[in-house]
Amino acid sequence: MPVTSVSPQTWWTIFRISLEERLVYRADFALGTLMRFIPIVTQVLLWQAIFEALKGDDVAGYQYNDIVAYYLLVLVGRAFSSMPNLSEGIAQQIRDGQIKKFLIQPIDLIEFLLITRVAHKVVYYGIAIGPFALVFFLCRGFFSGWPDAITLAGYATSLVLAFLLGFFLEAFIGLIGFWFLEVSSLLFMYMLINYFLSGHMFPLAMLPEPWASIAQAIPLQYLAYFPTQVFLGKIQGEMLAWGLTIQLAWVICFAILCRIAMHYGVRRYSAFGG
Amino acid sequence: MAIIEINGLSKTYSVYHKREGIAASIRGLFHRQYRSVHAVRQIDLQVNEGEFVAFLGPNGAGKTTTLKLLSGVIHPTEGTASVMGYVPWQRQIGYRRRFSLVMGQKNQLWWDLPAQESFRLHQQIYRIERPVFEKTLDELVELLNLQGLLGQPVRELSLGERMKMELVASLLHSPKVLFLDEPTIGLDVVAQHNVQGFLRHYQQQRNITIMLTSHYMKDVVALCRRVVIITGGRIMYDGSLSGIIDQFGGHKLLTLQFSDEAPVDLKNFGELVEVQSPRAKLRVDRSSVTTVLGQILSKYNLVDVSVEEPPLEEVIAEVFASVNGTHEAELNKQQVLSNASD
Numbered sequence: 211m212p213v214t215s216v217s218p219q220t221w222w223t224i225f226r227i228s229l230e231e232r233l234v235y236r237a238d239f240a241l242g243t244l245m246r247f248i249p250i251v252t253q254v255l256l257w258q259a260i261f262e263a264l265k266g267d268d269v270a271g272y273q274y275n276d277i278v279a280y281y282l283l284v285l286v287g288r289a290f291s292s293m294p295n296l297s298e299g300i301a302q303q304i305r306d307g308q309i310k311k312f313l314i315q316p317i318d319l320i321e322f323l324l325i326t327r328v329a330h331k332v333v334y335y336g337i338a339i340g341p342f343a344l345v346f347f348l349c350r351g352f353f354s355g356w357p358d359a360i361t362l363a364g365y366a367t368s369l370v371l372a373f374l375l376g377f378f379l380e381a382f383i384g385l386i387g388f389w390f391l392e393v394s395s396l397l398f399m400y401m402l403i404n405y406f407l408s409g410h411m412f413p414l415a416m417l418p419e420p421w422a423s424i425a426q427a428i429p430l431q432y433l434a435y436f437p438t439q440v441f442l443g444k445i446q447g448e449m450l451a452w453g454l455t456i457q458l459a460w461v462i463c464f465a466i467l468c469r470i471a472m473h474y475g476v477r478r479y480s481a482f483g484g
Numbered sequence: 485m486a487i488i489e490i491n492g493l494s495k496t497y498s499v500y501h502k503r504e505g506i507a508a509s510i511r512g513l514f515h516r517q518y519r520s521v522h523a524v525r526q527i528d529l530q531v532n533e534g535e536f537v538a539f540l541g542p543n544g545a546g547k548t549t550t551l552k553l554l555s556g557v558i559h560p561t562e563g564t565a566s567v568m569g570y571v572p573w574q575r576q577i578g579y580r581r582r583f584s585l586v587m588g589q590k591n592q593l594w595w596d597l598p599a600q601e602s603f604r605l606h607q608q609i610y611r612i613e614r615p616v617f618e619k620t621l622d623e624l625v626e627l628l629n630l631q632g633l634l635g636q637p638v639r640e641l642s643l644g645e646r647m648k649m650e651l652v653a654s655l656l657h658s659p660k661v662l663f664l665d666e667p668t669i670g671l672d673v674v675a676q677h678n679v680q681g682f683l684r685h686y687q688q689q690r691n692i693t694i695m696l697t698s699h700y701m702k703d704v705v706a707l708c709r710r711v712v713i714i715t716g717g718r719i720m721y722d723g724s725l726s727g728i729i730d731q732f733g734g735h736k737l738l739t740l741q742f743s744d745e746a747p748v749d750l751k752n753f754g755e756l757v758e759v760q761s762p763r764a765k766l767r768v769d770r771s772s773v774t775t776v777l778g779q780i781l782s783k784y785n786l787v788d789v790s791v792e793e794p795p796l797e798e799v800i801a802e803v804f805a806s807v808n809g810t811h812e813a814e815l816n817k818q819q820v821l822s823n824a825s826d
Contacts, residue, residue, distance in 0.1 A: 220608040227594065227601050234596040310557045311592050316580040317609045477559055
């Protein structure tokens, strides 16, 4: 499968057009973005009730403040690693034949999707940064202060890698559409497992065995749990460097899997719906 | 030298064969039956540079599959093909920069944005120099009468305007070879006429090679000197438009104007097509036209008589019908005839 070498100017054009497209339905997009903050309130209230019932005991080393801080940071991680509509979009394009555009034109599908996704995220952050800043300001009491520069740099790197991992992982699921055509059930399973094993629901330290070991062995923790632990200073020094290396390795692994799926998928492709 | 060369090209699809009913659906969860559909069988074809070739055939004849094979979208089951020296399904970037495929109503434009944004993206991905891009765009916009529409979101354009925009997008990089799959499908007569006029002018001006599939005979008559008829995945005919009538038009049409009422026994002379007394139209076997005409002239008084070739679309519909047989062919015949009368 030939891969195009897209020039920076092409990247910029795709980025700019995606940005413009994203801003067409601005009201819907803004509303959708703001709605994502509603679960914060319910989650905080839930943990408040749990800790009141525990009367001062901790849960797997987490106090109420730690949990709220953890949950807020997980939201940031998810804002980078979640890829709404990526898998379904790819499978849909395979099903209805629209994907042939990328087989005919001198542009690489995965590269194109990556650029458009960066544009979508930029628009999302542009809208969400206000509410995020407000929520973090209101909840500043739950944090024990700003981490040092190295931790912050590690955190920023882990977020970028979380974005790339989320992208390649979900793109890979979408490309399975070359074989299954419909991937919604597969995606539902992935989302369900992801919800627990990425640390979205609760810190992975709370998981019993064998789930704790499973969570450690698979890449999902790098989507939300790992960046959060980095920010909270629970992973530092050599452990941080090692963690980032493993995270990068997973990114490369899924990028390669995407290429393989694309290569064999296109051979299998019969141009359905075309 | 041929710019497109196809030798023994075949494509067989494996299609899930589902039986009717809920029980069959449940059985299908565990055991699926597949059947082979031979979309294209052992096709040989050479197209020279600058030719405008029409691919005609009933639905499912293999026309679109052939274009998909030549565009590199799908791999063949067997056979070889070369377009401008490239093997299409290797999808080399050099090849992708030099051809275009337009599939009627398949959108390559960004739906929510003005077409000019999509064109700008094409400029980048095809690496078209800015002055060349602007000159080509101006020329295409003028030829297709699209002034003032470039800044309008694509979703707000009419079907005809969208099709024209698709054509602009596919021609911005000045492809040497263009594959057109039903470029006028769904368009009204005026829009069809505009697109035909544009394609004719553009092809003559640039001397590009075009392969076109269409159900509209008017497209074919207006644009192509060479016609390839494909049915059941096989090439049935390859030659000029008029040659189709010579090869497949086994009959002629006699229009007879009687001095009195049209006689009732006309069906003894041939197939009665239409009677509007005192006028009648008779379909007669090509070899017996003179004999039949002599018999009628000796028996009745005629005011006027004319002998015509059957309409092209009727002959083509019969070719389709002779291959497909049965009901489906009859449907195709109706489709060709109704499209021709649009």
